Amino acid sequence: MTRTGDADLPADIAEAIDGFAAHLERERGRSRHTVRAYRSDLTDVLRGPARLSDVDLGHLRTRLADTREAGASRATLARRAAAVRTFTAWAVRTGLLETDPAARLGSPKAGTVLPDVMDAAQAGAVLEAAGSGAAEGEPEALRDLAVLELLYATGVRVAELCGLDVDDVDESRRTLRVLGKGGRERTVVFGVPAAGALRRWLERGRPGLVTAASPPALLLGVRGGRLDPRVARSVVHRAVQAIPGVPDTGPHGLRHAAATHLLEGGADLRYVQELLGHATLSTTQLYTHVTVDRLKVVHDQAHPRA
Structure with missing residues (x-):
């Protein structure tokens, strides 16, 4: 665990942040990246008071206001406010604070910016080009096609895809x-094109990259290890950039496209929620903003007062 090590912070505040970071890692299972983000936000917002007990609501609001005036986005402000609220609530539970100074700390609602979505024809062109590149049977090309087909077919996150093992695939049912x-487990389905790309990868591509030290990962890198999500992102960007006119996007863009095209095709919102692994339906509803034209058509066709 990396310590705060900020000379501008009083010792008790720095120690409290260290203790909170340990709590996030060991008890709540947060990633090191997430813990670093908490540290950065807390170090900035809590700078100024001489002791942890001197932190009050007025100070917190002033620090957030300073951040806003410095040009920070609403998302940044919302994240920092949430970090402070979580920290001070923990500090009260552990006896470091008697009262919670952030209990009434508000934050702006963070706006959600979704990537430009490719249409179905563009998605088809990207996958067709990738399929042509894999026609010669090179292991990397077969793997890259499987990555693209599965991301678009299932809408899974890139980390979820790279975390799959061979045993996580049920080819007979076409599910992952x-x-x-x-830690929530779910089952997602994929179609015939993705099934074909996956079968060619498993039969002709994976044996060319697997080594004695390879893990049981479904997707492998060139050295036989589990495919790194960063490599998968590069695969998507290269494939998309090869087709003129397609918005440059990564795996999240394919996830967005999968959700959007399902909704445009008439899929139930609850089904798309389950496919994407969203905990709440409100998150899935963010993907409906590009289907307004279709909603208008349905309304015009079906509503008696249209």
Whole structure:
């Protein structure tokens, strides 16, 4: 665990942040990246008071206001406010604070910016081009096609895809067993094109990359290890950039496209929620903003007062 090590912070505040970071890692299972983000936000917001007990609501609001005036986005402000609220609630539970100074700390609602979505024809062109590149049977090309087809077919997150093992695939049912955020397991389905790409990868591509030290990962890198999500992102960007006119996007863009095209095709919102692994329906509803034209058509066709 990396310590705060900020000379501008009083010792008790720095120690409290260290203790909170340990709590996040060991008890709540947060990733090191997430813990670093908490540290950064708390170090900035808590700078100024001489002791932890001197932190009050007025100071917290002033620090957030300073951040806003410095040009920070609403998302940044909301994240920092949430970090402070979580920290001070923990500090009260552990006896470091008698009262919670952030209990009434508000934050702006963070706006959600979704990537430009490719249409179905563009998605088809990207996958067709990738399929042509894999026609010669090179292991990497077969793997890359499987990555693209599965991301678009299932809408899984890139980390979820790279975390799959061979045993997580049920080819007869065309399903994947996916471990998502918060350790939630779900089953996602994929279609015939993705099934074909996956079968060619398993039969002709994976044997060319696997080594004696390889893990049981479904997707492998060039050295036989589990495919790194960063490599998968590069695969998507290269494939998309090869087709003129397609918005440059990564795996999240394919996830967005999968959700959007399902909704445009008439899929139930609850089904899309389950496919994407969203904990709440409100998150899935963010993907409906590009289907307004279709909603208008349905309304015009079906509503008696249209």
